[in-house]
Amino acid sequence: MSYDVDQQWFWRKHGKEIHLYRLRKGRSNIPDNKGRLSFDDNELIYPDENITDGLRIEYTPLDLTSSGKTFVDKDATSNAQSSLTAVTGVDIKESTHVNVNRMLSLAIVDYVKSMVSEKNGDIQMKEYYMREFYKKLADNQSNNKRIFVSHSNPLTAVR
Amino acid sequence: MTILEIMERANTRDTKLVTAWIKDALHAISSTQIDSLKVDKQSIVKDKRNYLIPFDTVSIMSVSIKDTEDSDKYKSIRRLVDEPLVTERKTS
Numbered sequence: 001m002s003y004d005v006d007q008q009w010f011w012r013k014h015g016k017e018i019h020l021y022r023l024r025k026g027r028s029n030i031p032d033n034k035g036r037l038s039f040d041d042n043e044l045i046y047p048d049e050n051i052t053d054g055l056r057i058e059y060t061p062l063d064l065t066s067s068g069k070t071f072v073d074k075d076a077t078s079n080a081q082s083s084l085t086a087v088t089g090v091d092i093k094e095s096t097h098v099n100v101n102r103m104l105s106l107a108i109v110d111y112v113k114s115m116v117s118e119k120n121g122d123i124q125m126k127e128y129y130m131r132e133f134y135k136k137l138a139d140n141q142s143n144n145k146r147i148f149v150s151h152s153n154p155l156t157a158v159r
Numbered sequence: 160m161t162i163l164e165i166m167e168r169a170n171t172r173d174t175k176l177v178t179a180w181i182k183d184a185l186h187a188i189s190s191t192q193i194d195s196l197k198v199d200k201q202s203i204v205k206d207k208r209n210y211l212i213p214f215d216t217v218s219i220m221s222v223s224i225k226d227t228e229d230s231d232k233y234k235s236i237r238r239l240v241d242e243p244l245v246t247e248r249k250t251s
Contacts, residue, residue: 003228005236011222012239017209018222021243044243046208054203055210056223056233061197062189062215070185075160094163094174098181104188105160111184112169112177133184137191 002051010044020047020055072099103143107136190217 002009012019021044063070071092072084076099087096098105114129166177188194199213203224212219223233 001227002224003226005224005226006234009224009236010239011236012242013212013219014209016212018212018219019208020203020210020224021208021239044239046206047203048205049203050205051203051225051227053200054225055201056225057199057201057213057216058196058220058223059199059213059216060189060193060218060220061195061213062186062217063195070182092162092178094166095161097161098165098185100185100188102160104192105165107188108160108181108184109165109168111187112165112171112180115180115183116169116171133187134191137188141192 002049002054018055018057021045022047024048069099071096073097076100077102101140103136103140107133107140110136193220196220 008023010021010023012021023042024045025042069081069084069086071087073087073096074084075097076084084099087093098108100108110129110133114126114133117123117125117129162174162178162181165181166172166174169177171177197213197215201210203210221235222238223235226232226234
């Protein structure tokens with residue numbers, strides 16, 4: 001039975017894997033079977049029990065939409081996500097929509113312009129459009145946040 | 160926005176190449192934006208410490224363990240910064 005998991009369990013990333021450890025707390029005032037006292041008996045051990053669905057990993061996926069609808073048949077900005085049908089493989093045509101909001105669509109345009117510039121050997125323009133691309137990504141991210149800043153009037157301020 | 164509109168704005172006509180670039184752009188976006196999150200659950204097996212990270216992971220947001228003595232709540236656990244002192248154990 002797992003308990004106090006937030007205190008006792010730890011993880012570590014190791015290549016394509018996660019390593020899980022549990023902290024086993026010991027007592028340093030009880031001698032071991034050889035009569036030796038340890039300064040610290042706390043140690044990290046491998047998981048010592050079976051837990052069904054015990055590990056939960058929350059992550060950002062490669063696919064921008066968790067439903068797998070990256071390319072869709074209708075405009076994502078004016079239709080409900082549930083009404084969109086995913087378009088994949090050879091079915092992707094010029095009339096296919098990219099399932100992102102307006103700001104990210106404009107960012108994609110900059111990315112494509114950047115790649116076109118690179119193909120034409122114009123590295124300066126490539127870098128310019130890449131900057132525009134990342135600028136729009138930053139805008140898109142900051143548009144989701146509202147920060148309130150309040151200033152109090154100093155005592156000596158004219159009222 | 161349709162692929163055609165993107166092509167027109169970028170002044171290019173190669174549909175297949177533009178589609179590939181759009182996919183690349185989407186990958187670049189997903190590695191910097193937190194727009195969608197996915198959850199993967201795996202069973203913990205006694206004496207097994209290594210568990211696979213889902214193949215489509217860009218970045219890990221949190222790792223949690225089920226607390227079976229607290230209504231099966233998943234509680235976020237801390238990440239070890241350093242390698243543990245005992246790096247491997249002899250398995251039987």
